[in-house]
Amino acid sequence: MSNQKNDQYDQIYELQREIVAAAHKAKFYESTALQLKRNSDKCRISIKEIDGLEEQHKAFKPLGKAFVLRKKDDIKAELEDNIKNNDKEIEEQAKFKVHFEGKQ
Secondary structure: OHHHHHHHHHHHHHHHHHHHHHHHHHHHHHHHHHHHHHHHHHHHHHHHHHHOOOOOOOEEEEEOOEEEEEOHHHHHHHHHHHHHHHHHHHHHHHHHHHHHHHOO
């Protein structure tokens, strides 16, 4: 009888651990998605600023502690690619979050 109770307690404890782990993973995926959204917003702001520049205007892209001279169109294309990649990653993070919220 006591073995049966111990087994039940072990099962309950294991379920609680799984629920807590799922909740932590869901929060992790949510925070990662928010970080990606912020990064996309920064890219959009940068694109707006770059669009206001003349075609001949020299533009510099930060590279660590240094800056690299780049064409305006190259910087804009790279920022747009970052936004697309972030949007795809946000969708994946949302799927993972929904999956782990379902386990709670």
